Amino acid sequence: MPVDRARRVGWFLPGPLDQLTGGYLYDARMVGGLRARGWIVDVIDLGVRRWPIDPIGAARLERAMASEEHQILVIDELAHPAMGVGLALARARLRRQPRALPPILALVHHLRCSEPAAPATRRFASLVERAALAGVDAVVCTSVTTSASVRQLVGRGTQVEVVRPGRELAEVEAGTADPAPLRECTSPRLRALTVGHWTPRKGIIDAVRAVALASEEVGLDLVGETDHDPSYARLVWAEIDRLGLADRVRVHGCVPVGRLVELYRGSDALLLASWHEGYGMVLAEAMIAGLPIVATRVGAVPEVVRHGMEAELVPVGDVAALARALDRLVRDPGERRRRSRSALERAASLPTWEESCTRFAALLDGLLAPSEDPSRDRL
Numbered sequence: 001m002p003v004d005r006a007r008r009v010g011w012f013l014p015g016p017l018d019q020l021t022g023g024y025l026y027d028a029r030m031v032g033g034l035r036a037r038g039w040i041v042d043v044i045d046l047g048v049r050r051w052p053i054d055p056i057g058a059a060r061l062e063r064a065m066a067s068e069e070h071q072i073l074v075i076d077e078l079a080h081p082a083m084g085v086g087l088a089l090a091r092a093r094l095r096r097q098p099r100a101l102p103p104i105l106a107l108v109h110h111l112r113c114s115e116p117a118a119p120a121t122r123r124f125a126s127l128v129e130r131a132a133l134a135g136v137d138a139v140v141c142t143s144v145t146t147s148a149s150v151r152q153l154v155g156r157g158t159q160v161e162v163v164r165p166g167r168e169l170a171e172v173e174a175g176t177a178d179p180a181p182l183r184e185c186t187s188p189r190l191r192a193l194t195v196g197h198w199t200p201r202k203g204i205i206d207a208v209r210a211v212a213l214a215s216e217e218v219g220l221d222l223v224g225e226t227d228h229d230p231s232y233a234r235l236v237w238a239e240i241d242r243l244g245l246a247d248r249v250r251v252h253g254c255v256p257v258g259r260l261v262e263l264y265r266g267s268d269a270l271l272l273a274s275w276h277e278g279y280g281m282v283l284a285e286a287m288i289a290g291l292p293i294v295a296t297r298v299g300a301v302p303e304v305v306r307h308g309m310e311a312e313l314v315p316v317g318d319v320a321a322l323a324r325a326l327d328r329l330v331r332d333p334g335e336r337r338r339r340s341r342s343a344l345e346r347a348a349s350l351p352t353w354e355e356s357c358t359r360f361a362a363l364l365d366g367l368l369a370p371s372e373d374p375s376r377d378r379l
């Protein structure tokens with residue numbers, strides 16, 4: 001059977017699609033949603049390993065773009081070390097051929113230049129990402145916060161859209177687990193949950209220190225890849241040992257989705273001590289489980305959760321404020337119940353993955369549709 005080229009997408013990633021991070025999970029959901037809607041999606045791993053410029057990844061991108069199979073190209077901006085050079089090489093090659101590149105859409109979860117770093121490092125990252133995004137026709141961001149940062153890097157003629165992540169945990173979506181009931185919140189102890197790979201941006205050490213400062217009734221479960229950044233992981237383990245928290249901090253590493261659901265359901269609160277979040281999918285997952293949230297006021301976090309409702313948001317890096325927020329949940333079961341109720345209500349207001357995939361597909365359709373006005377953007 002001949003392939004319908006008008007609905008074939010080349011989806012470019014810096015690494016394998018099956019990685020358990022919020023960004024890759026978003027990509028996987030969108031790829032699956034498009035395929036369910038009849039699109040043919042070819043996922044291409046660029047194998048990006050170096051920053052700021054990855055020549056090997058750029059060459060792979062240029063070679064893959066030479067194919068005439070795809071009508072639209074989606075490039076995850078996490079592959080930006082390959083994008084600037086790769087797009088420039090592809091355009092240079094095609095200037096010698098009687099065809100143009102198909103429309104290019106960049107998917108931006110968050111910008112590296114928005115992450116905490118020395119001013120010179122952030123300025124340099126901004127230059128690299130500006131060059132990467134200069135070659136695209138449109139950008140999709142996962143939050144309004146990220147879209148505001150992207151608009152500072154792209155030209156006025158580039159339209160920037162927002163498609164938020166969906167809210168379902170896999171088991172709930174598949175019908176194998178019931179939605180969380182309102183929590184009783186009667187225990188005098190508090191088991192907090194932190195979900196995130198052990199990297200400085202996720203603030204794992206701050207979470208551990210906050211538990212050490214909080215009352216002994218507070219414990220912590222850490223879920224996420226522990227060797228993503230080996231040097232940082234050594235610091236985390238050393239801090240747990242230095243603070244004598246072996247009995248209060250449980251390290252689970254990466255866990256299957258089913259086990260993660262169990263941990264959400266068995267916890268009393270989510271603790272997110274991140275230094276930057278482009279969206280924070282764990283916030284939505286925690287609210288589905290009816291968890292009160294203690295988090296830092298960074299990036300898109302205030303966009304996803306509401307301070308004073310389901311969440312208490314504190315300044316980034318303020319470990320003492322995180323500890324005080326945890327202790328308030330220990331002392332006041334009524335407050336925990338109120339915030340659990342707010343979490344469930346807030347979760348119900350977030351988009352589903354079905355809705356997000358439908359919006360993403362509509363944006364791709366807009367890129368394919370010829371514009372009535374040639375001067376207008378393609379999105």
